[in-house]
Amino acid sequence: MNNISSSDSSAISTDADPYADLDHETPILVQYWQAVLRHKVAIAIILAACVALGIIATLLMTPYYTSTATVEINREQDKVTNVEGVSSVDSIGQNLEFYQTQYSLLESRSLAERVVRAQNLAAKDSFFETFNVDPDNSDLLTDTSKTQSSAQRDARFKLAADILQEHISVSPIHGSSLVEISFQSPRAALSAQIANTWVEQFIASNLDRRFSSTADARKFLEGQLADLKQKLEDSERNLSAYADNKQIITLSSEQTADGKTVSQRTLASANLEALNAALAIAIADRIAAESEASGRAGNKSALSNGALNNLREERAKFQAEYAKLMVQFEPGYPAAQALATQISALDKSILAEEARSRTGTSARYLEALDREQQLRAQVNGLKGQFSGERRDSIQYNIFQREVDTNRQLYDGLLQRYKEIGVAGVGTNNISVVDGAQPPEKPSSPKILLNIALAILAGLGLTAAYVFVMEQIDQTVKEPSDLKLKLGIASLGSIPNLEKEDILLSLGDKKSVAWEAYLSIRTSLAFLTDHGVPRSFLLTSTRPNEGKSTSALALAAVLASTKKRILLIDGDMRNPSLHQMLNEKNTTGLSNYLAGDDDLEKLISRDSLYGFDAMVAGPIPPNAAELLSSTRMHELVSKLSETYDTVIIDAPPVLGLADIPLLADAVEGVIYTIEAGGVKLRGIQAAIQRVRSSHAHIFGGIVTKVQAQHGGYGYGYAYEYSYGSRASEEV
Known part of the structure; x- marks a missing residue:
């Protein structure tokens, strides 16, 4: 018997695995690129939709015109009274504080309200219509009377100030005392008018503050003078009364330099x-x-x-x-x-x-x-x-x-x-450098900028989409995932080709499919101390993961090395080998398990691909009962004496009891996994079920891998190898 214990086979497999040291995690950038390629269609759709929405939104936007006025704000030093020691030293910190104060004043609500009053904007319906705002919240069913209440006037005034503050912008010019005041509106003339009025009212408010400060100072000084005058009179009376009381008569006195x-x-x-x-x-x-x-x-x-x-x-x-x-x-x-x-x-x-x-x-x-x-x-x-x-x-x-x-x-x-009373009231530290002019072209919307923003938004959405999908998509995507996520060796990967294409490619030893399976055959040669295992089966988690096609392709590749190969269709519930070989499924494995010992009749010799084959035979009513007998074990032992390698195309694992029965008859199991197919949780459960039957898993094959997704894919390598050679021959 050619079977070996699971512990021995594990030792052989581990020692003989030529790729044990090559199983490492794919670089993070490569993983990102592979994720992008896996979702390239969705990414393209999201980006196209975002760009289209950006263009549509740009075309639907109201064009806005921006008019800019430039003013110069000079630093000044104000002293109200020398008596109280109000003095300041010109320094960088105070300059920053001064200019930050001026910028805040330029953006203040009080200045916006001055502009509203100066232009009487609260009473102009055209102003609100320009910004598509209904100041009175009126509709077709509301009586829009010309008479407005005080509350309505206050609301319109507040709304007009809010609109001005929303569309005004203050931009200091770095390294200078110049400041640009810009206003944006749907009308060019209105933008220039508001910008110029904003500057005028800022200068006027500055003068008002200076005058108010002077008036406050005068009022303060008047109070201080009255107090000091009273104190002076009281002190002089006290001095005179004391001199009279003490009969101190001064004949002469003088004033010192400090006023004493x-x-x-x-x-x-x-x-x-x-x-x-x-x-x-x-x-x-x-x-x-x-x-x-x-x-x-x-x-x-x-x-x-x-x-x-x-x-x-x-x-x-x-x-x-x-x-x-x-x-x-x-x-x-x-x-x-x-x-x-x-x-x-x-x-x-x-x-x-x-x-x-x-x-x-x-x-x-x-x-x-x-x-x-x-x-x-x-x-x-x-x-x-x-x-x-x-x-x-x-x-x-x-x-x-x-x-x-x-x-x-x-x-x-x-x-x-x-x-x-005469110092500083009529002077001003703010001067207009350039007045605002009505712009000739709208400043917004900017089609290129909006498209760029739409692309950025699309990239953000695609990144979120890819991230979510990758988190949701807990599947095997490349061969390196086998070792990292499932704990089994990677024997190779098969590009995403149709079943018919793979079968046709087996006749061309320069095809991508042939090279892929030839690489897997090389991996099989290092699994045991005697080379390619004498017997093994291929299974998968669920149907249609490329298990049967891989079994046939491996048999063809092994047969091309002049080895005697037998391929057995062990999936008696859903047989497929007879279809791929264009044979009838009249006699086969089910007949032998049922008691027919005529192997010559049950085996098809020298098929189209150079190997012998045993089809599944008539579908039995209960395949598990046939497999539970010792005849399957005896069959593999007997055929291993005649053939170099016996390959069994086994049924899927989940939901069936066939794999534990079949795995006991062969040296080991090769697990076939479809890239992006079954979730990791299902694959892990299936592999655990195989291991619970004490079967040895040689490794796994990842099928239906997108050539451009794999970090070590086939598309470029083989095209280069044969394509360049063909071009040289031409």
Whole structure:
């Protein structure tokens, strides 16, 4: 017997499989391409439908005209009051903030409402008709009266502003302070009109904001000035009241560079200064009088006494005359005695005058001493008064600083209030560069752009369609799926050819079908240690998966190698071998299983394709009962002694009990799977059923593979191989 155990055959198959290391996953891009090719018809239909819809939609669209105005927005620095420190530093971040604010203002609803008011759009039915909008939601059954309620007018106004905002666009020009304002409408003249009005109202709104800001600033400053004026008056009253209360009389003061008032002299300080100077003089006089009175410094009064000086002068004169007489005469001379008497009288007069002068010096000393004491007492009194004034001047200076501060604030605000009334109101930082002109051509719709968008949409839909279909289509699509998804080896694949084409191609060894089955025959040669299995069967999950055709083709390919091949039609429920060989199904396998041992009668010798064949024979009432006997096992064993390879075309697996019975009679099973046919779940269940019967599965053949789908297809390879050779012969 040629059967081997499943474990042994598994070891042989694994060791002998020449493609075991070649089973790998198809590259992801190739899988995507194959998926696209599998659904190419649907993809083409979806793309064509999207393009057609895009063209139709474009033709049905209302043409819109876009008119653009260009303005320049300059950066500006606004300062409301210097007093509150409102200052800004020009920087990149603030520039971005400023321009983003301007762009937002250009797109604001308030600006749209200004344009609606300026053009009176809410009252123009033609404006709404241009955009195909019914502002009053009226129909044929509604009374469209010309008289509109306040709510209707408000609704029309709001709708007009919404339309403007929907069709306006603001586009800053990169790297510049220029901004393009575009408006799109079905009428070219209306587009230019709205764009220009939009710019005009933006400039006007900017001026209004500046004026409003100036008015608000003036109002604010007026309030601040009133408060500061009251504070200044209160602080001045407090200062004056405090000075009166403390009897602080300021004679002179000066303003410092920072605006502070500094008191230079007060009445107390001036009095103290004068009395102190008088005291110094009195002290000097007292000291001089004291020295004179004591005689230490002589009688200075005598020197300055006129009478005394006259007496002394006369005495000197008489003394001189007396001296002359003494030269000539004796003291007793009468003239000399007269002169001596006069001199003696003058001496007495001089002594008396000197005495009187000394008495006056003492009086002057006492007078000087008294004056000194009085002045000293006054100075001491003023010193105490001045010390108290110095203590009071601390609070006085506090009141003075408050007055100075309030006066500075008041003067600063008053100056800003005068300036703000004339600064910046009439100027504007926005200028029109290019006004909007009515466009000559519509800007939309753009047929090429819409077609491109339709193609993109179509590609998106096709991608979604292919993805969904691939997820739904859980089938085998290529040979690599056998190893990855089913766990069986791939023996080869057969291109998608009609059954008749395959049978006709077997007569041409250059055909694609022949080359495909020849490749499978090569794989079979490495399945066991003795080459091509001595016996095997071909089955599938369901009918019409190319099982019978593959069995016949493999028999023909094996027979072409001068091997003796027997093909048995084991599908006694739905036989097909006799049809492919154009023979009668009168005797065959069913006869042998029923007890007929005449194999010569049951086997057709040397058929059209070079192999022997045993057809199914008459269809039995219950094929499973015939297969359950040992005669099938005996038949294969007996035929294996005569033939190199026995091939059985077995029935499908699902729903039938024939495969487990037939698989026990052969070395192994070759599973035939139609590409894109049975779901993976069904194939897995069928393979599991085959394995449950302890049958060995050599591998699988994928049939009806689209040549352009396979990553390793036949279409190009064989066309190149034989086509190029034929062209060279020509």
